[in-house]
Every structure is written in structure tokens, then in C-alpha cells.
Amino acid sequence: MEVFLQTLVAGILKGGLYGLIGIGMSLIMGVMGIINLAHGQLMMVAMYVTFVLSHYLGIDPYISLFVSMPALFFLGVVIQKYTLNPLMEVDSILPENQVLMTVGIGMVLTEIARFIFTSDYKSVQTNYSDATFYLGEISFSVALVIAFCIAIGFTLFMFWFLLKTDIGRSIRATAQDKDAALLMGVNSKRITVITFGLGSALVAAAGTVLMPIYYLFPDIGGPFTRKAFVITILGGLGSTVGAIFGGLTLGLAEAFGATYIGMAYDDMIGLLIFILVLLFLPGGFKRLTKI
Amino acid sequence: MKKFMPLILLIILIIFPLVIQNAYYQHLMILVFIWVAIGSGWNVIAGFTGQVSFGDAAFFGTGAYTAGLLAHHFQISAWWGMAFGGIMAMAVAFPFGWICFRLRGAYFALASLALNEVCRHIATIAEPLTQGMVGILIMPTFVSKIPYYYIAFVLAVISVVFVQVVMQSKWGYYFLSIREDQDAAESLGIDTHRYKMVSLNIAAFLTGMAGALFMNYMGFIDPEVVFSLHDISIMAILVGIVGGVGTIYGPAVGAFVMVGVHEFFRTGFFGFFKGMAALTGSDFLNVAAKYISHAHVLGFGILVVLVILYLPNGIVGDWNKLIGRFFSITKKEAAT
Numbered sequence: 054m055e056v057f058l059q060t061l062v063a064g065i066l067k068g069g070l071y072g073l074i075g076i077g078m079s080l081i082m083g084v085m086g087i088i089n090l091a092h093g094q095l096m097m098v099a100m101y102v103t104f105v106l107s108h109y110l111g112i113d114p115y116i117s118l119f120v121s122m123p124a125l126f127f128l129g130v131v132i133q134k135y136t137l138n139p140l141m142e143v144d145s146i147l148p149e150n151q152v153l154m155t156v157g158i159g160m161v162l163t164e165i166a167r168f169i170f171t172s173d174y175k176s177v178q179t180n181y182s183d184a185t186f187y188l189g190e191i192s193f194s195v196a197l198v199i200a201f202c203i204a205i206g207f208t209l210f211m212f213w214f215l216l217k218t219d220i221g222r223s224i225r226a227t228a229q230d231k232d233a234a235l236l237m238g239v240n241s242k243r244i245t246v247i248t249f250g251l252g253s254a255l256v257a258a259a260g261t262v263l264m265p266i267y268y269l270f271p272d273i274g275g276p277f278t279r280k281a282f283v284i285t286i287l288g289g290l291g292s293t294v295g296a297i298f299g300g301l302t303l304g305l306a307e308a309f310g311a312t313y314i315g316m317a318y319d320d321m322i323g324l325l326i327f328i329l330v331l332l333f334l335p336g337g338f339k340r341l342t343k344i
Numbered sequence: 345m346k347k348f349m350p351l352i353l354l355i356i357l358i359i360f361p362l363v364i365q366n367a368y369y370q371h372l373m374i375l376v377f378i379w380v381a382i383g384s385g386w387n388v389i390a391g392f393t394g395q396v397s398f399g400d401a402a403f404f405g406t407g408a409y410t411a412g413l414l415a416h417h418f419q420i421s422a423w424w425g426m427a428f429g430g431i432m433a434m435a436v437a438f439p440f441g442w443i444c445f446r447l448r449g450a451y452f453a454l455a456s457l458a459l460n461e462v463c464r465h466i467a468t469i470a471e472p473l474t475q476g477m478v479g480i481l482i483m484p485t486f487v488s489k490i491p492y493y494y495i496a497f498v499l500a501v502i503s504v505v506f507v508q509v510v511m512q513s514k515w516g517y518y519f520l521s522i523r524e525d526q527d528a529a530e531s532l533g534i535d536t537h538r539y540k541m542v543s544l545n546i547a548a549f550l551t552g553m554a555g556a557l558f559m560n561y562m563g564f565i566d567p568e569v570v571f572s573l574h575d576i577s578i579m580a581i582l583v584g585i586v587g588g589v590g591t592i593y594g595p596a597v598g599a600f601v602m603v604g605v606h607e608f609f610r611t612g613f614f615g616f617f618k619g620m621a622a623l624t625g626s627d628f629l630n631v632a633a634k635y636i637s638h639a640h641v642l643g644f645g646i647l648v649v650l651v652i653l654y655l656p657n658g659i660v661g662d663w664n665k666l667i668g669r670f671f672s673i674t675k676k677e678a679a680t
Binding site for chain 2: 090283
């Protein structure tokens with residue numbers, strides 16, 4: 054029972070972070086209709102930003118959120134404006150050119166990181182990295198709990214932003230119907246740029262709060278891109294609420310899989326869920342919640 | 345003239361190893377032929393049917409492992425893998441396509457990426473069968489590269505001709521109609537799911553055969569080599585895109601260019617930097633040479649970005665545009 058509860062807690066905490074990663078991907082997915090295969094790589098960049106700030110300047114990883122998020126927002130804006138948007142006008146046979154482009158961008162980001170930082174594993178050591186506290190018999194990692202709270206905070210903020218602000222409404226309008234939004238006077242090109250920036254900033258937040266408990270190397274982006282993809286499929290394409298549930302489900306599944314099946318199957322479990330969802334619930338959780 | 349071009353090219357390629365004895369260039373040409381087969385396979389599913397696959401390495405690796413495991417466990421000549429490798433790759437492609445062709449466009453692309461990862465994990469974890477990361481080593485059959493050259497050459501020619509035959513048959517038109525508009529194709533009574541499966545299986549078969557040949561030729565495989573996302577799956581996409589998506593000869597051109605580019609980066613611009621460093625005795629150039637030889641993936645990434653932006657239909661597909669641009673530039677220069 055203790056093991057079960059411990060696994061449950063670990064899964065939920067991890068799931069909150071996955072949700073944050075998934076929301077960014079879902080937003081981009083909804084507005085532009087493409088999957089951003091450089092998502093994990095953007096997270097990797099944010100993690101390196103955090104690492105540099107912490108290692109060379111001694112800045113606390115949580116404070117470096119204020120640097121890494123704007124930096125990644127800017128990077129996302131540049132990527133969208135100068136590489137993805139021009140593609141809309143390019144006449145080509147394959148409609149998936151934008152997806153291929155994000156793969157290319159992901160490769161470039163990974164290799165640039167490898168150039169600068171080599172392939173060595175890096176980590177940020179803080180005095181709370183290994184700290185834990187106990188509730189009853191169950192241990193909580195302090196850093197993971199803080200990360201979870203920050204992730205929930207950003208998720209709530211995103212909801213407020215999407216529901217109440219002008220830009221948020223424009224984003225939702227563009228996601229629902231691009232042409233209609235354009236007719237209503239929404240500058241959809243600007244919205245795509247902002248959305249990509251926001252998605253990047255959100256995944257940057259996830260990467261930064263993960264930094265105290267995780268290790269870092271240039272290829273870390275790939276697995277997270279795949280996780281984000283599984284979350285997005287689980288939650289239903291382009292659904293923000295779905296992304297949160299998708300993230301939680303994946304976090305729980307991974308935690309239980311690691312406890313009861315074996316650590317080596319960590320990645321396989323996500324992919325197995327992915328196939329099961331495709332078979333039995335095509336459309337993901339969006340179909341159940343209708344939001 | 346244009347009619348005889350393929351024939352002339354064939355004759356040149358047949359006498360190539362007899363004229364050029366250098367093993368290095370023969371090796372490069374063998375790689376080009378293997379990539380022609382893989383690129384043709386990718387082109388069938390992605391270029392003609394419009395279902396972009398990021399998982400070619402899954403089929404490639406399955407083919408390679410089939411050949412390797414036959415030789416390793418049963419002492420059967422790995423050349424049997426050429427036949428069984430293609431079939432085993434189809435055995436992987438069939439259930440995968442059955443499930444994942446519910447997805448369209450980009451989602452299918454991602455599912456195939458997942459397939460790639462699953463296969464690599466299985467090959468790594470199933471140690472009793474595949475020896476995991478240790479890999480499989482078999483004895484090469486021939487010492488000389490010339491037999492391999494001709495076998496690879498035949499495989500490349502067969503794949504190009506096969507794709508051409510398929511694309512001129514009824515299947516080919518079905519594939520194109522699915523690419524152009526899946527819903528319209530369905531409403532005309534084409535069983536899109538079935539023909540996507542056919543297309544995927546053709547791709548898997550060609551790629552699997554290429555994988556088996558790779559095993560025979562290289563003599564050593566491990567999961568990181570044959571199930572590599574960057575070196576196999578992305579390279580297959582690049583071969584297809586650089587050469588020309590949805591053209592018969594595109595993959596052949598693309599394979600030639602991409603193997604060239606790969607070597608170009610791997611050898612540090614064909615030893616240019618190293619030579620310069622030795623000449624000038626500059627440490628900086630020496631370091632640069634070392635970095636550049638590590639940077640082939642970066643080069644690939646930049647190439648993906650540039651090709652998609654400026655040459656979306658590849659060298660063969662945009663040939664007229666390329667020629668037009670080139671000539672208009674020279675004309676302008678002549679005018680000024």
C-alpha cells in the first residue's frame with residue numbers, strides 16, 4: 054500500500070509538469086495545425102540557459118525563470134516568424150513541410166548545444182535538490198513539489214489568459230477557425246507568432262523547474278518531444294484541458310510502470326498508451342470532456 | 345538525347361568499379377545505391393501517397409536484424425536476409441499501418457517516429473535474441489568490394505524500376521489521389537486505408553531489403569546504428585526531399601547528393617581544413633577541422649531548413665525553376 058501511494062504521488066507530481074509541457078504543444082497544435090517536433094529541444098535550450106545562469110552566475114534555478122522564459126519566448130517568435138511562417142507561402146507537394154521544418158530546427162538546436170556544452174551530463178546542485186519531507190509514510194521531494202506548484206500556477210495563469218484577455222480570445226478564435234478569425238479582424242499571422250512564443254515559454258518554465266532534480270545533456274530534447282506528443286494525442290488534439298489530463302495520465306502510467314514493471318520500460322509505456330488510445334479512444338480525452 | 349540518358353547512366357555505373365579501383369569511391373557508391381533503395385521506398389509512402397514517415401529506420405533495422413540474426417543463430421547465409429528482411433519489414437509495417445493509418449498527416453508522421461523508437465528499444469532490451477548494445481557481427485562474404493557494388497547496384501535499379509512500374513499502374517493513381525485529397529479519393533470509392541497499407545508495405549519491403557544488404561556489407565550492426573533516427577530516418581527524408589518528392593528519379597539524385605554531403609562534413613570538407621591546418625600550422629584550423637567532422641548532424645539540420653525553405657520540391661521537382669533562376673541570373677550578369 055505504501056509503495057502504491059508513493060508511486061501515486063510521484064506520478065501526480067510528474068504529471069503536473071508533463072501537463073505544462075503538453076499545454077505548450079497543444080496551443081501550437083491548435084492554432085497552427087502542426088505538431089512542433091522541436092518542443093523538447095526548446096525545453097533543452099531553456100535547461101541550458103538555467104544551467105549557465107546557475108553554474109556561472111550562481112542564480113537560483115527558480116529565479117532564472119525570469120530569464121529563461123522571455124529568452125525562449127523570443128526564440129519561439131524568431132523561429133515562427135522567420136522559418137515557419139514563410140513556409141505557408143511556399144508551394145510544395147507535401148503539406149507536412151512545417152513539421153519537417155521543426156524537425157530540422159530541433160536538430161540544429163541539439164547540435165548547437167552539443168557544440169557549446171559537449172555531450173557531457175550536467176546538473177544543477179542546490180541545497181534543496183535532495184531534500185525531502187514526509188507526510189505520514191510517504192516522502193515528497195521538495196524540489197518536485199515546488200516544480201509541481203509552479204506548473205499548476207502557470208497552467209491556471211494560461212487558463213485565465215486564454216479565457217479573459219484579448220490576445221487569449223484571438224488565439225482561441227484562430228484555433229477554432231482561421232479564416233473566420235481573419236475576417237473578424239484578427240491578425241492571424243501575429244497570433245501564430247505569439248502562440249509559438251507562448252508555447253516555447255511554457256515549455257521553458259517546465260524545463261527550468263525540472264533543472265534542480267534532473268540531469269541535462271543535448272539529446273534530452275528527443276524523449277521530451279515524444280512525451281509531449283503522447284500527451285497531446287492522449288488529451289485530444291489542440292485541447293488545453295485535455296493536455297493536463299494527458300499529462301497526469303502519462304505521469305501516473307510512467308510511475309506505475311517503473312514501479313511494477315521495470316525502469317527499462319519507461320519510454321515504452323508512453324508509447325503503449327499512445328497505441329491503446331489510438332485503438333480505443335481516437336480523439337483522446339477531448340471526446341470525454343467536450344471542452 | 346533525353347531518352348538515352350538512363351541507358352548512358354547505367355553503362356557508366358556498370359563500368360565504374362572496373363575503371364575506378366579505389367575502394368573508398370566504390371564504398372561511397374555502394375552507400376549511394378543502398379540509399380537509392382531506401383529513398384525510393386520512402387518516396388512511395390511519403391512522396392506519392394502523401395503519408396510522411398519518420399520511421400524508415402524501423403524497417404531498415406528490421407531487415408538488417410533479420411539478416412544478422414539468421415546468420416548468428418542458425419548459421420544461414422545472411423544473403424537469405426535479402427529476401428526475408430523485406431518480408432519481416434512488411435510484417436512490422438502491417439500491424440503498424442493497420443493501427444496508425446487512422447491518423448492523418450502530421451500525426452501519422454509522429455506515430456512512425458514512435459515506431460522507430462519502439463523498435464530501437466526492443467532491439468536494445470531483448471538481449472538474448474539481439475545481444476542488445478553489443479550488436480551482431482558476421483563474417484563478410486567477399487573481400488573485394490566489387491561483388492557488393494553490383495548487388496547494391498541491382499537493388500537500386502530494381503527499386504527505381506519497381507517504383508516506376510507501380511506508379512504507372514492503377515495503384516500509382518490511387519496513391520496520388522490519396523495524396524491530393526483523401527476525402528475525395530474515398531468518396532470516389534477508393535479504399536484509402538487499404539491502399540495506404542499497400543504503399544507502406546512496398547516502402548517497408550524496399551527498405552528492409554536495403555537493411556539486409558547493409559548487414560551483409562558492413563558485417564556489424566547494433567541498435568544505435570540501424571535504428572538511428574538521425575542517421576537513417578531523417579537521412580531517408582532528406583534523400584527524398586533533396587532529390588525531389590514524388591518523382592521517380594528524385595531519390596537517386598538525392599542519394600547521390602546526400603551521401604556526398606555526409607562525406608563532405610565527415611571528412612571536414614574533404615580534408616580541406618586539416619590540410620590548411622597542416623599547411624599554416626594554425627591550431628585554430630585544426631580545432632575547426634575536428635569540430636566540423638563532428639558537425640554532420642548540424643549540417644543536416646541546416647540543410648533540412650534551407651531545402652524546405654528554398655527547394656521544397658527537390659532538385660528533380662524544381663529542376664525547371666532552378667535552371668530558370670540560374671539562366672536569368674546569368675542573363676542579368678550579361679546585361680550589366
